Amino acid sequence: MDPFFTELGQKVLARWKEVNFSQGLFPDIAREVLEDRPPATHVHVPTLIRDFLLEDRQPFQTQSGFGEPELVVYDDPRFYIQILFWLDGTTDIHQHKFSGAFHVLAGSSIHSRFEFAQPEPISAHLRVGQLQMTETQLLATGSTVPIISGSSQIHALFHLDTPSISVVVRTHSDPGTGPQFTYLPPHFAVDPFANDALTTRRKQLLDVLEKTDDPTYPTLVAEMLRELDFERGFFILQNGVGYLRSIGAWEESLQIFQQKHGRLAEFVAPTLEEIIRRDGLAELRRSITDAEHRFFLALLLNVPTRPAILSLVAQRFPGAPVDTIMRWIEELTETSDFGTSILDVELPAAQPPEVIFAALRSFIDATEAVAPAGSSPLSPTDRQGLREAFRHSSLRALIS
Numbered sequence: 001m002d003p004f005f006t007e008l009g010q011k012v013l014a015r016w017k018e019v020n021f022s023q024g025l026f027p028d029i030a031r032e033v034l035e036d037r038p039p040a041t042h043v044h045v046p047t048l049i050r051d052f053l054l055e056d057r058q059p060f061q062t063q064s065g066f067g068e069p070e071l072v073v074y075d076d077p078r079f080y081i082q083i084l085f086w087l088d089g090t091t092d093i094h095q096h097k098f099s100g101a102f103h104v105l106a107g108s109s110i111h112s113r114f115e116f117a118q119p120e121p122i123s124a125h126l127r128v129g130q131l132q133m134t135e136t137q138l139l140a141t142g143s144t145v146p147i148i149s150g151s152s153q154i155h156a157l158f159h160l161d162t163p164s165i166s167v168v169v170r171t172h173s174d175p176g177t178g179p180q181f182t183y184l185p186p187h188f189a190v191d192p193f194a195n196d197a198l199t200t201r202r203k204q205l206l207d208v209l210e211k212t213d214d215p216t217y218p219t220l221v222a223e224m225l226r227e228l229d230f231e232r233g234f235f236i237l238q239n240g241v242g243y244l245r246s247i248g249a250w251e252e253s254l255q256i257f258q259q260k261h262g263r264l265a266e267f268v269a270p271t272l273e274e275i276i277r278r279d280g281l282a283e284l285r286r287s288i289t290d291a292e293h294r295f296f297l298a299l300l301l302n303v304p305t306r307p308a309i310l311s312l313v314a315q316r317f318p319g320a321p322v323d324t325i326m327r328w329i330e331e332l333t334e335t336s337d338f339g340t341s342i343l344d345v346e347l348p349a350a351q352p353p354e355v356i357f358a359a360l361r362s363f364i365d366a367t368e369a370v371a372p373a374g375s376s377p378l379s380p381t382d383r384q385g386l387r388e389a390f391r392h393s394s395l396r397a398l399i400s
Contacts, residue, residue, distance in 0.1 A: 001057055002073050004042055005081050008033060009074030012081075012169055021078060023099065023174055027146035030101035030169040039105050039167045040142040048083075068163075084166045086159040090282070090302070092192075093131070093156040093183040099149040100170035107164030109139045110302050110312070114154040116189060120264075124179070125191035126231045128267045131183050136308045138315050149177040158302045160295060185274050185304075187267035188234075199232050203239040210243045218249035225256045230264060233257055241272045280344060281394050292317075296328045300343075300394050306364070309397060322365045325398070330357060345393040351382065359386050366400040 015029045016022075052058065052071055059075035067084035074081035079100065086107070093114060112133055119129040131154075139145065139157075147153065147170065179191040202224075209217045221240055225233050237244075237257060244250040258265040278301055285297040295316065303309050313321035330353075334341045339349040340356055347356060359378055361367075363386075378386070391399050 001055075001059065002043075002048060002051065004037075004039070005073040008037055008039075008169075009076060009079075009081050011037070012079065013076055016078070023149075023171070026079070026171060027099050027101055027148055030099075031144055031146045034101055034103045034144045034167070034169060038142055038144070039103055043105060043167075045106055045165065079169065079171045082168045082170065084168060086164040086166070087162055088159075090158045090298075091156055093154060093185065095151050095154045095181055095183075096147055096149050097173055097178040097180045098171045099147050099174050100168060101144055101146045102169075103144045103167040104139050104141050105165040105167050106141055107159055107161035108141060109160060109164060110136060110158040110298060111139045111145065112136045112156050112158075112302055114156070114183065116151060116154060116183065119189065122264070123229075123231050125194035126234070127181070127189040128187050128264060129189065131185045131187065131189075133304055133308075136303050136312065138312055149174040151181070154181075154183060156302065158298050160298060184271050187271045196232070196235075199235055203236065206236070206240060210240070218244065218247060218253070221249070221253055222256055225253060226260060230261050233261070234268060237268060238272060238275070241276065277394060284343065290331075293328060293332060296325070296332075300397065304397050306398050306400060322361065325364065326357065326361050329360065329395075333357075343394050345389055345395065347386070347389060351378075351386070356386065359383060360390060360395075363387055363390060363399045 012030060012033050015033065016026060019025050019029075059072045059080070061072050062070065064070050067082070068087045069085060071083040071085075072080055073083055083105065093112075113135040114131055114133050116127075117130040117132060119127045121127050147168075149171075180193065181189040182192045183189050206217065206221070208214075209220070217240075221236065221244065224236055228236065234257075237253065240253075241250065244253050254265075254269060257268065281297055281301045285294055285301070288294055288297065299309050299312060303312065309325075310321040313324050317324050329342060332343060333353060335353055337349065340347045340351070340353050342356075342360075355378065387399065390396065
């Protein structure tokens with residue numbers, strides 16, 4: 001067992017005992033102890049890894065799939081301390097049914113907070129509402145953040161470095177604070193631990209039909225959507241949206257769902273569009289190795305407003321943030337005889353890249369476009385067409 005974390009856990013236990021193990025006071029106690037003895041300045045990660053691999057005397061290890069991996073380094077009947085390694089980029093937007101605090105042991109992260117306004121329960125495991133980001137910050141190595149159980153703290157972390165490592169001091173569970181919802185922006189809260197085995201098997205069977213290009217797939221989905229309740233119908237649409245689009249059956253399927261469920265169905269299309277957008281950016285980020293470009297894509301993936309993106313760029317890089325962003329965009333641009341490609345934006349060859357860049361800069365910093373030397377200014381129609389193309393792309397948060 002690691003002596004540093006044993007001492008850390010004992011300090012948390014002693015301070016918590018002094019306040020009669022008050023659930024509401026635990027996050028502040030955990031934060032204070034982590035800040036008094038920050039693991040980032042006291043723990044040598046290679047030694048920690050070596051000792052964990054070679055020393056059999058370790059606390060009880062959970063079966064949790066959270067972290068890549070999770071190491072339990074201190075265990076008490078009331079709380080425990082875990083170390084979470086992160087190799088992939090992001091956690092889902094989520095809330096907790098436990099409390100405590102987390103500390104960035106290594107790496108850095110984008111930390112975003114949200115609120116879920118006007119929640120409307122569909123079932124015990126599904127809600128609709130308006131998910132809105134309220135704050136975004138860069139967390140550097142050594143940062144500590146309290147964890148509050150329940151819906152008062154909805155957040156997400158996007159880890160910028162590989163690996164990023166977190167130390168979490170947390171209760172096992174806080175009574176009365178579940179379900180531990182995961183949020184699908186902009187409109188859904190789902191309970192990821194709800195076990196609807198029938199829906200799971202139905203999705204798997206539909207996947208078989210998809211992979212074998214079975215011609216009955218769209219007809220069967222349509223029949224299901226006419227009969228299923230809102231919750232099961234939503235998960236069938238979520239599972240099949242990509243394939244339904246590829247075979248030209250998406251609009252009909254969505255219309256059937258809307259006819260059955262009326263007003264509530266209006267939340268579905270924007271949420272599934274956002275899932276597709278986020279999945280596409282995450283896949284693109286996995287193929288890019290440049291650290292600055294990966295940071296830019298992380299911002300586009302996780303930060304929905306232009307002021308917040310510009311602020312985070314300014315915190316991490318010198319110079320004007322719009323200049324930095326335009327440099328990244330130019331570096332990520334591909335040109336061919338057929339046109340210009342900027343991430344997921346495909347533009348025809350009629351407009352040269354330098355004219356597109358000038359227009360895009362003006363969209364980002366809300367100024368009039370200045371045509372490059374030797375180029376003619378864009379007509380109002382062409383300019384509006386470019387603006388709309390960018391507003392319907394992964395760059396849309398940047399467009400003023």
